[in-house]
Amino acid sequence: MKTAAELAKEQKEISISEFFEKNKHLLGFDNPTKALMMTVKEGVDNSLDAAEEAGILPDVNVRIKNISDDKFQIVIQDNGPGIVKEQVPRVFGKLLYGSKFHRLKQNRGQQGLGISCSVLYSQLTTGSPTKVWSKIDNKNKTHYYELNINTIKNEPEILKEEDINDGLKEHGIKIEMRTIGRYRKTIEDYLKQTSIANPFAKIVYNAPDGTRITFPRSVDALPKPAREMRPHPYGVEFGVLLRMLSKTKSKNLASFLSNEFSSLGAHSSNLICKTARLDRNLKPAKLTRDEIEKLLNAMQKVKIQRPPLDCLSPIGDKELEKSLKKEYPESEFITTVQREPEVYRGFPFIIECAIVYGAKTDKMDVIRFANRVPLLYQAGACAITEAVRNVEWKRYNLPQSGNEVSAPVLLIVHMCSTWVPFISESKEAIASYPEIVKEMKLAIQDVARDVSRFLSGKRKVGEQKRRLLLFERYAHEVASSVAKLTGKNEKDIENRLKDLISKRIRISDKDEEQSEQ
Amino acid sequence: MKSKVNNKLKGLGSEIEEQIDKKLNPNISIPIRTLSNIIYDKSTGQLTLGDKVSKRYFFNVAHAKKFMQTMMVASFCNDLIGQNIHASIRDMFYNLKRTLPETSENTFDVQSESDPIIIDLEVALDIFREQLHLTTDRKGIVAGNVIIKDRGDSIDWSKLGSGGWSIPSTVEEIEFSKVNADFVLVVEKNAGFERLHEDKFWQKHNCILIGTGGQPSRGTRLLIQRLNREYKLPVYVFTDSDAYGWYIYSVIKSGSMSLAHISDRIATPSAKFIGLTISDIFEYELKKCIIKARELDIKRAKELLNYEWFKRPEWQKEINLMIKKGIKAEIEALSHRGLKFMSETYLPEKLKKKAFLP
DSSP: OOOHHHHHHHOOOOOHHHHHHHOGGGGTOSSHHHHHHHHHHHHHHHHHHHHHHHTOOOEEEEEEEEEETTEEEEEEEEOSOOOOTTTHHHHHHSTTOOSSTTSBOOOSOOSSOHHHHHHHHHHHHHOOOEEEEEEOOTTSOEEEEEEEEETTTTEEEEEEEEEESSSOSSSEEEEEEEEEOOOOTHHHHHHHHHHHHOTTOEEEEEOTTSOEEEEOOSOSSOOOOOOOBOOOGGGOOHHHHHHHHHHOOOSSHHHHHHHHSTTOOHHHHHHHHHHTTOOTTSOGGGOOHHHHHHHHHHHHHSOOOOOOSTTOOOOOHHHHHHHHHHHOTTOSEEEEEEOOOEEETTEEEEEEEEEEESOSOSSOEEEEEETTEEEOSOGGGOHHHHHHHTSOGGGGTOOEETTEEOSSEEEEEEEEESSOOBSSTTOOSBOOOHHHHHHHHHHHHHHHHHHHHHHHHHHHHHHHHHHHHHHHHHHHHHHHHHHHHHTOOHHHHHHHHHHHHHHHOOTTOOOOOOOOO | OHHHHHHHHHHHHHHHHHHHHTTOOOEEEEEOOSGGGEEEETTTTEEEEOSOEEEEESSOTTTHHHHHHHHHHHHHHHHHHHHTOOEEHHHHHHHHOOBOTTSSOBSOSSHHHHHHHHHHHHHHHTOOGGGGTEEOOOOOEEESSEEEEETTEEEETTSSTTTOEEOOSOOTTOEEEEEOOSEEEEESOHHHHHHHHHTTHHHHTTEEEEEOSSSOOHHHHHHHHHHHHHHOOOEEEEOOBSHHHHHHHHHHHHOOSTTGGGHHHHOOTTOEEEEOOHHHHHHTTOGGGOEEOOHHHHHHHHHHHHSGGGOSHHHHHHHHHHHHHTEEBOGGGGGGGOTTHIIIIIHHHHHHHTOOBO
16 A cells, blocks of 8 residues: 555556657657658658748758668758747747747647757657758858757756858758658658649659759749638537636736737627626636526527638648649649638638549549648548548549549549648648538539530540541541542542541531431 | 432432532431331332431431431442342342441441341332342242243242142242233141142132231232233232231331332232131131130230221221130131141132131
8 A cells, every 4th residue: 555645655646758758659650650640741841831921932952871880861951931949949849839839820830849840850760960050141140950869857958059151051950860760752752742743843853862853833823822810600619718817917807808819899899798797897817617508508509700710821722822833843734722711610611623634543542631731641530531422423524433432533632721620730631621621612612513514525526536547447448438439530529528527526616417307 | 210219328328428528417217117207108009108207417426327227237238239130138238247347347237237227228219129229038928820030040830749839039020921820829828738739729719829928028019910900800818817927917008117118019908808807716616726816816906906907896896806805816717627728628718718817
C-alpha cells in the first residue's frame, strides 16, 4: 500500500514536448516515411504562408540528401519576409507557439505545432540541432542559429547564435535539419500537388538521387489576401467564450457581443442578452460560469446573420485550370468549379473542385486539399472521400464498380475555410460535417456534369470516325461493281465516291443519316 | 430479252454513278416483301406485291454493307449474261466471297446472305433469277407421255425407267415436242411419286405425274404453269392433310409470299386440290392412321384461316374441322388399306367424282 502522500510525489506535470515524444503519431510522425514527409510539408507550408502574408511571390527551394542509410538532411529555403532575430528561437524551438492559432483566418498552418515538431523529431532521432538562417532585409545581416528544444520546459535551447556576413542573398528563411526517415516518391507528389494549389508559387526540388524538378509559377499574381474574421457566435465554445470575456476591453455585455463577434449588431446583441435573461449592462469579466452557460445557449438560439464570406481566399477556378494544364499537359479535358461560400458551425468555407480527364491512370485518383495544402494520408476518414462515394459516377458516363471509378480521371477537391475541421492534429483528413460533405458533393457533381458532356461529344466524334471507316471499307467494291456495270473507269468512280464520303462524313458534324422507308 | 435485262443492270449502275456525281446519298429502291406489302388479287387468284418501296442507302451504317452486296451481285450477273454462262447461286456466293483489304470482314459470310440479295434485285429491276443466269439445285421429278428438247437433246419422259426426269431450276428454254396427257397430277412427296410411278398410274390415267419433294422449286412451279397454260391441262395437287401440305397447294395455285413478285410467272390459279382432306379420313375409313396434331400444326392452321386466299368456305370448313378434331394425316396413310389403294381406289374415285377443293 502506498499513501496518498507517496502517490502525490509521483504525480508531476507533463510537458507538451514530453507528451509529443511519446505520441508522435498524433502529429503525423508515426513512421520514418511519414516523418520525412511531415518535415518537408511543415517547412514548405510555413514558407508559403509567410511569403503570401507579406505579399511576396513565393520561391521555395527544397533539398533532401541521403547522408547515411536512414539519415537524411533536409534543407528548405524561401524568399519570404524572414523572422526577426528575437522570435526565431521560439518559432522553431517551442511547441504551440505561433501567430495563427488565436485568429480566424485562412492559413495553411493553424496550431503553431508543425515546424517545431519537426525540430523536436530531428533532435530525438539524430541528436542534431536545427540550423536556421533568417534575413529580414538588406540593412540587416543574416542571423544564424543552431537550436534544440528543451523537452521538459518546452523552451528553445540555443546552441549557437551569430550574425554572418555571407548569409542569405535576400530576405527569407533557410532551415536545415537531420532526421531519421525513409524516402518515398510521395514527397515529389506532395510538392507537385502543392504547386497545383498554389499556382503563384515556384517550387524547386532537389531529390536525394540528384534529380532537380522545377514546378514553375502558372500565374504571376498573388491571390486576394485572406482576411481575418472575428468569431461567429455559432462557432464559439465555452472555453473560448470565457477567455474572450476576460480579455475584452468592452465595458458591458451588449457592446462585448457586438464588438468581439462577427455578424452581431446592437439589435441582435440585445436580443441575445434578453434571451439569456442577462442584464445588457453586466461587466463582461464579472459573468459567473452559470451566466456564461446561459449566454452561450442564447447565442446558439438567436437567429443571426451568417458570417462574412469575403474573408476567404480560394485558388480560383481559372487559376486552378491554368495550374492543372501546366501539370498535366497530356490531359484531354480539364474542368474546374468554385462554389459559392457556405457556412458550418459559424465558419465560412468554399469548396473548389476540378476534374482532369485523360490523366495517366486507369482508375480515378482523388487529390485532396485543405487551405491549399495537399492531404496525403487517411483518405478513408476524410469528408472528401465520403462525398466522392456519394456520387453516382455511372450517371456521368464514367464506369464505376463498387467504390472504384475506372476512367483516366483525376478529381481535385479543395476546401478553404477560416477553420478547417481536421480529424486530428496531423491534419490529414477533414471531418465529415454534413454541411461540408453536401457542398463537396454538389461541387463534384458540377464538374462531373462537364465531363459527361465532354465524353458524349467525344463519343460522337468516335462514332463519326467509325462510320467514315465503314463507308471507306465498302467503297472499293461498290465502285468496282458500278464500273463493271457502266463500263467506265473503276479508279475514277472510286475516287469520286471517296471524295463524296469525306464530304458527307465530317468528324463532329451532325448525324444526318437517312434510313430505310 | 437478254439485252433488256442487260440494260436494266447497266441502268442501275448509271443511276448510282449519277447519284455519286450529284453528291446525293446513293440508293436503290426495292419493293418491300413482307406480309404487310403482300396482296391477294381475287381477280387473278394470285399473290402480288403492293407498292410499298424501301430505299437501300449507301450512307447508312445499317444499309451500307447490303448496298455493296447488291451492287456486287448485279455486277456478277451482268458478267454472266455478257458471257452467256450460267452459275448456281452457290457458285455466285463463293465467287463473291472475299475478305475486304486490311480488315477481317468478308463481303459475304454465308450463302444465306447472298440468296436474298438475288430476290432483292429481281423485285428492284422487275426481272427473274433465271434471266440473271442464276440456277439452283434440281428439285422435283416428272414422268408422263411427253417428249421435250433440252439444250438440243431429245428427252422422252415415258422412257426413264424407275427414276423419272429431274426438273432443272430453269425450264423457260425447254421446248415441248410432244405432250400426250389429259391432266397433271402433282404429288407433294417423293414417296407418293414412287408409289404412283411404280403402279404406272400416269399410263393408266394418261396424265403427267410430278413429284415436288416438299415445297416445289421455282422450276417445278414454272413447269406446272407451262403445261397448264400451253396445253390447257387441268392440274390436281395431292398433299398431306395438314397445314403444311395445304400451303404447298396454295403456293402452286396462288404463288408464295416470298416470291409474290413473280406469282404471275409461276403460279397456276386454275389448279385444284384432290386430297388429302380431313373429310377423306372419315369417308375412306382412314381413322387408324390419324395423327394427333401438334400445337404448332394448330397454330399454322389458324394462320391459314386468316390468309385471304384460304377464305373460300370449302377450305374454311376443312381447316376448322382439323382444328376442332386436332388431327392430321399423311398421304402414306392410304397404304393402311393396301399399298395400291392410293393408285387403284382413292385417286381414281376422287377423279371420277371430281371431288376437288377449289
